[in-house]
Amino acid sequence: MSKGSGSAMRAENVADGAPDTVDPAVEALVQDIIGKVADRWTMLVLEALEEHGTLRFTQLGRIVSGISQKMLTQTVRRMEEDGLVTRTVHPVIPPHVDYALTPLGSSLSEAFCGVWVWAEKHRDEIEQARRRFSEASGKPRPA
Amino acid sequence: MSKGSGSAMRAENVADGAPDTVDPAVEALVQDIIGKVADRWTMLVLEALEEHGTLRFTQLGRIVSGISQKMLTQTVRRMEEDGLVTRTVHPVIPPHVDYALTPLGSSLSEAFCGVWVWAEKHRDEIEQARRRFSEASGKPRPA
DNA sequence: CCGTATCCTGTCCGATACTG
DNA sequence: CAGTATCGGACAGGATACGG
8 A cells, every 4th residue: 555655756737627637646645545544543543633632542542442552553653654643752650642633634634524424424325225236136234 | 444344343332431523323334434435446446437437347447457357346346336336237249337426426526536635735745744754763765 | 348256465453472 | 651573363355267
């Protein structure tokens, strides 16, 4: 999933009228971002921080119930790397680390909210479609 | 995304220490939908159909370059199951199958556009953040 | 041309144990 | 409390070959 995002290729000038010309670099980056954000844990951490503001490691782990330390660390690190969250270490005993969304992280949360709203709005249609599909295929309902 | 998001498996509930903005059940379903829809191939197929309209199996496979037949079939099947695309079989020889977006699929594409725009708009910030992170961590370029 | 079935590999993720 | 390291199971997904 980690594709060559290091490319300095710039093609923001999509001033043409052709809608079918999607820049490969942009497309790659978008896929990369989506891939990360759509991750089960990343999404939940994003939400948790959007809701509660600053949180500690353990707090985060409690809110995102079910996540392992490994995944929490990994998720949070990647989000930090992408500039979505800030990681503040207080050098005291016992250790104390705070996590918070950056403006970039907040804006992503907001942007992704559109898809969230869509899913919520159309979940009935989706379930209907699934049922219709199961009916037509003669297959039993998958879980 | 990753593997586990097959269906609404989130039976685990938080001890309600903090008020959630959304219903847990709805959240689970939305996560499920997001998980499927945000899939790398699903996204590309969605885009391809949004751009080109109706497409045949092989056409689709050519546009979404790099996808295997297995994944293409699987992706398209799931999208059909969720009511995002229509699958029209022309019983001729040789076989001829057309795929097209449903209104639901189009609306999803539109909703996803927000994230797409976000990624495009902020890709510089993200790359900067990554560079800064690499610098601070003393890590070499991750390919 | 379209789709399925089989094999095989890479990777994700949870559990556990240990350090500062 | 916060994080790292390692092991092992499970599954996604690519390649291939074959059926309709």
